[in-house]
Amino acid sequence: xxxxxxxxxxxxxQRLSQTIVPTHYDLTxxxxxxxxxxxxxxxxxxxxxEPTSSIVLYAAxxxxxxxxxxxxxxxxxxxxxxxxxxxxxxxxxxxxKLEKGEYELALNFSGEINNRMRGFYRNKYTTPDGSEVRxxxxxxxxxxxxxxxxxxxxxxxxxxxxxxxxxxQKNLCAISxxxxxxxxxxTDDKExxxxxxxxxxxxxxxxxxxxVGEYDYVETKDSNGVSMKVxxxxxxxxxxQFALDTAAKIxxxxxxxxxxxxxxxKADQIAISDFAMGAMENWGLITYRETxxxxxxxFSSMDTRQRVAIVVAHELAHQWFGNLVTMDWWTxxxxxxxxxTWIEYLAVDKCFPExxxxxxxxxxxxxxxxxxxxxKSSHPIEVPIGHPAEIDEIFDAISYSKGxxxxxxxxxxxxxxxxxxxxxxxxxxxxxKNTVTENLWSHLAKASNKPVNEVMSSWTLQMGYPLLTVTExxxxxxxxxxxxxxxxxxxxxxxxxxxxWKIPVTVFTKSNPKQIAQQILLEKPETTITLxxxxxxxWIKFNYNSIGLYRVKYEFDTLxxxxxxxxxxxxxxxxxxMIQNDVAALCNxxxxxxxxxxxxxxxxxxxxxxxxxxxxxxxIGDLTSLLxxxxxxxxxxxxxxxxxxxxxxxxxxxxxxNENPLSAMLRPMILSIVGKSGDQDVIDEAKKRxxxxxxxxxxxxxxxxxVYVIVARYGDESTQEALRKLYFAADMTEEKVRLLRSMxxxxxxxxxxxxxxxxxxxxxxxxxxxxxxxxxxTSSCDGRDLVWKFLQKNWxxxxxxxxxxxxxxxxxxxxxxxxxxxxxxASEIKSFFESMNTPLVARPVKKALETIHMRSEVLKxxxxxxxxxxxxxx
Ligand code: BES
Ligand code: ZN
Numbered sequence: 062x063x064x065x066x067x068x069x070x071x072x073x074x075q076r077l078s079q080t081i082v083p084t085h086y087d088l089t090x091x092x093x094x095x096x097x098x099x100x101x102x103x104x105x106x107x108x109x110x111e112p113t114s115s116i117v118l119y120a121a122x123x124x125x126x127x128x129x130x131x132x133x134x135x136x137x138x139x140x141x142x143x144x145x146x147x148x149x150x151x152x153x154x155x156x157x158k159l160e161k162g163e164y165e166l167a168l169n170f171s172g173e174i175n176n177r178m179r180g181f182y183r184n185k186y187t188t189p190d191g192s193e194v195r196x197x198x199x200x201x202x203x204x205x206x207x208x209x210x211x212x213x214x215x216x217x218x219x220x221x222x223x224x225x226x227x228x229x230q231k232n233l234c235a236i237s238x239x240x241x242x243x244x245x246x247x248t249d250d251k252e253x254x255x256x257x258x259x260x261x262x263x264x265x266x267x268x269x270x271x272x273v274g275e276y277d278y279v280e281t282k283d284s285n286g287v288s289m290k291v292x293x294x295x296x297x298x299x300x301x302q303f304a305l306d307t308a309a310k311i312x313x314x315x316x317x318x319x320x321x322x323x324x325x326x327k328a329d330q331i332a333i334s335d336f337a338m339g340a341m342e343n344w345g346l347i348t349y350r351e352t353x354x355x356x357x358x359x360f361s362s363m364d365t366r367q368r369v370a371i372v373v374a375h376e377l378a379h380q381w382f383g384n385l386v387t388m389d390w391w392t393x394x395x396x397x398x399x400x401x402t403w404i405e406y407l408a409v410d411k412c413f414p415e416x417x418x419x420x421x422x423x424x425x426x427x428x429x430x431x432x433x434x435x436x437k438s439s440h441p442i443e444v445p446i447g448h449p450a451e452i453d454e455i456f457d458a459i460s461y462s463k464g465x466x467x468x469x470x471x472x473x474x475x476x477x478x479x480x481x482x483x484x485x486x487x488x489x490x491x492x493x494k495n496t497v498t499e500n501l502w503s504h505l506a507k508a509s510n511k512p513v514n515e516v517m518s519s520w521t522l523q524m525g526y527p528l529l530t531v532t533e534x535x536x537x538x539x540x541x542x543x544x545x546x547x548x549x550x551x552x553x554x555x556x557x558x559x560x561x562w563k564i565p566v567t568v569f570t571k572s573n574p575k576q577i578a579q580q581i582l583l584e585k586p587e588t589t590i591t592l593x594x595x596x597x598x599x600w601i602k603f604n605y606n607s608i609g610l611y612r613v614k615y616e617f618d619t620l621x622x623x624x625x626x627x628x629x630x631x632x633x634x635x636x637x638x639m640i641q642n643d644v645a646a647l648c649n650x651x652x653x654x655x656x657x658x659x660x661x662x663x664x665x666x667x668x669x670x671x672x673x674x675x676x677x678x679x680x681i682g683d684l685t686s687l688l689x690x691x692x693x694x695x696x697x698x699x700x701x702x703x704x705x706x707x708x709x710x711x712x713x714x715x716x717x718x719n720e721n722p723l724s725a726m727l728r729p730m731i732l733s734i735v736g737k738s739g740d741q742d743v744i745d746e747a748k749k750r751x752x753x754x755x756x757x758x759x760x761x762x763x764x765x766x767x768v769y770v771i772v773a774r775y776g777d778e779s780t781q782e783a784l785r786k787l788y789f790a791a792d793m794t795e796e797k798v799r800l801l802r803s804m805x806x807x808x809x810x811x812x813x814x815x816x817x818x819x820x821x822x823x824x825x826x827x828x829x830x831x832x833x834x835x836x837x838x839t840s841s842c843d844g845r846d847l848v849w850k851f852l853q854k855n856w857x858x859x860x861x862x863x864x865x866x867x868x869x870x871x872x873x874x875x876x877x878x879x880x881x882x883x884x885x886x887a888s889e890i891k892s893f894f895e896s897m898n899t900p901l902v903a904r905p906v907k908k909a910l911e912t913i914h915m916r917s918e919v920l921k922x923x924x925x926x927x928x929x930x931x932x933x934x935x
Pocket of ligand 1 (some may be wrong): 203204338339340341342371372375376379398452456
């Protein structure tokens with residue numbers, strides 16, 4: 062049966078009726094960790110708005126029985142439960158009609174504490190001395206897995222209050238959204254206790270959380286008196302201190318920015334050993350994977366610190382934007398995630414100005430969506446979501462990165478004062494309620510008097526973004542500039558749909574490089590602007606600080622004049638990095654030759670900005686994986702070495718005292734590129750430091766990852782053995798992941814094969830960390846082949862193992878397959894996935910195929926010219 066037929070025969074997904082509405086849940090859960098089972102009962106207060114003889118609610122993977130309803134007059138009715146497994150629902154049928162009024166529905170249920178990282182699931186950990194394996198249990202409910210833990214109205218707009226009770230073994234911590242109200246011995250078993258929690262605010266089911274296990278914590282109060290804890294495994298509570306201090310600064314920052322008090326008496330955070338995502342914003346009890354929360358003051362890298370600050374800032378933002386005010390349906394998930402991704406930068410900038418994080422926004426977040434959104438297989442930010450299973454597909458760069466970039470552009474367009482005012486009004490009006498995107502636009506429009514809705518809809522309702530083609534002419538002292546907009550498509554093809562945007566366009570010039578010379582809202586396909594009092598040789602640049610969502614294509618001379626602005630660093634790092642980023646994209650699309658890109662990069666030789674280098678490194682990385690397929694790759698490696706050498710020499714191996722954190726992040730990035738480019742001094746020094754490291758003289762954590770990569774690359778089986786030994790000895794997940802990433806970066810195919818075995822066989826590597834192992838393996842063309850063979854051979858078992866968390870499968874396809882550059886492999890991939898029929902990865906496969914096609918076209922078109930250019934340089 063074809064996929065289409067299957068869809069036609071499936072009943073359409075339907076949301077629950079709004080005629081029965083829950084207002085409150087009394088929930089009791091009793092987990093038995095030794096049997097991986099839990100039992101529970103729930104008493105749900107309901108408003109029945111129309112007479113009915115049945116009640117439909119969600120339940121999945123649960124045994125539910127003993128349904129009873131208490132009527133307004135206190136009569137008790139027994140119901141019969143009917144199961145709809147496919148729809149993940151139950152229907153409770155009654156002999157009599159329930160008239161309009163308030164009822165209480167009581168249900169008993171039981172289920173498995175599963176190993177699939179969704180619903181109520183188990184976490185594996187070892188005791189502090191490493192001698193014993195133990196299990197705890199925690200919840201992950203977003204988007205639609207609360208129904209796997211207790212029967213409920215599991216859609217975001219059925220908000221209710223929750224009184225939660227946990228019955229657990231006495232020696233375990235029992236933690237939930239709210240502070241503990243009471244803790245008592247269980248009357249019939251002294252080994253157990255009953256923990257009751259305060260009533261939650263009115264909230265959605267996906268935000269309910271509870272955790273049971275052995276934990277330590279550090280604690281504090283924020284400046285508004287909110288009690289805050291960070292929970293870690295026993296013996297590791299110091300690793301929670303950094304996140305705690307960060308959160309204690311950021312929580313009051315948001316309360317002030319939104320001008321709304323944090324609504325709960327406590328804000329806890331906890332590191333969970335088995336965790337599928339990065340983090341989850343459960344109200345009052347945020348859960349994290351270990352690497353996104355824990356910092357070892359001695360052995361964590363600067364990079365990890367920055368990441369932790371970012372993730373904490375993101376999840377805390379959701380406490381208002383998402384938890385207090387919630388999207389009506391998953392269609393608006395992008396707004397939740399896009400907004401939190403934007404404001405996490407605002408908060409980190411406030412607390413850690415030294416990270417210069419807004420510049421990093423441009424390289425990490427802005428430039429990140431520009432790549433997939435240029436593919437024909439992209440999708441608009443706002444996509445209608447039917448079944449919540451479709452959400453994994455939009456858990457992507459478009460929702461997060463484009464979403465946040467759109468908000469950054471809007472914030473800039475209406476200004477901070479209007480933005481804050483509108484935001485406050487929006488959050489106040491919809492507190493404890495649900496909302497849709499347009500409601501935010503209306504409030505921002507009202508506060509700013511600008512046509513927010515009209516401007517924004519061109520960005521959220523259609524996919525892609527424009528390329529501005531700029532041509533200029535000097536007439537006396539005036540520059541006459543023509544601007545044309547059309548969709549930028551990755552492979553350079555024309556846009557059949559002729560999409561158009563409403564674009565806030567800015568331009569600035571050499572005579573006043575720190576100020577916008579002209580700002581327009583471009584609403585037409587073409588326009589002409591003029592700049593007065595400008596000299597013939599003066600450069601002009603569009604998109605001041607790279608805030609607008611567009612790329613720019615300049616004429617040869619216009620671009621050439623910008624060389625000076627780059628090398629003198631007159632323009633901001635955001636602008637410097639986007640100039641080369643746009644040129645690289647235009648080269649990929651065939652608008653110009655990659656020789657132009659290679660000729661442009663020397664203007665960056667004296668660059669010292671971390672983020673600018675990061676963006677160059679990322680483009681050079683793409684080019685590396687492409688030119689690896691040519692016979693002049695050696696010449697390219699020399700070019701690359703030359704490009705990065707002077708900054709490498711400037712930074713050296715060891716940190717200066719009190720050096721800026723950005724240098725600490727730049728050094729390892731440059732070292733690993735230079736090492737991979739074959740710089741013998743760097744390779745030798747890495748080997749030396751690695752030997753000393755094994756002997757106990759530990760490498761500075763900031764450069765440790767780079768050293769691992771270099772020694773793994775040029776090392777043999779004994780190096781691998783040393784890496785594996787370090788892996789088993791490591792007690793920080795951060796260190797384990799660092800090692801996993803390096804292992805597969807060998808140039809020896811048999812070592813790469815061993816790495817794949819190490820990652821997937823046995824239980825060396827936790828499911829959520831396996832992707833780091835794969836990423837390392839794909840760093841060479843041999844490795845890519847091996848990963849592809851491995852995926853083909855094991856696809857069915859991977860789907861079985863990871864299918865529930867399809868974001869893993871998506872990552873395998875995206876990281877594993879996009880770096881090929883030939884049509885033959887593309888057609889292999891295409892027919893393989895056609896035969897496998899795994900709809901979960903349909904979109905990523907399409908994306909990978911389009912990318913491979915684009916890359917193979919670049920080689921066909923440009924290879925000769927690049928070869929000639931590189932050979933002339935030697
Ligand atoms: N709410 C999300 C996690 C989520 C999204 C769960 C969609 C289920 C469906 C959370 O706030 C989040 O965005 N986490 C990110 C990390 C964040 C810092 C970008 C993650 O897990 O990668
Ligand atoms: Zn989020």
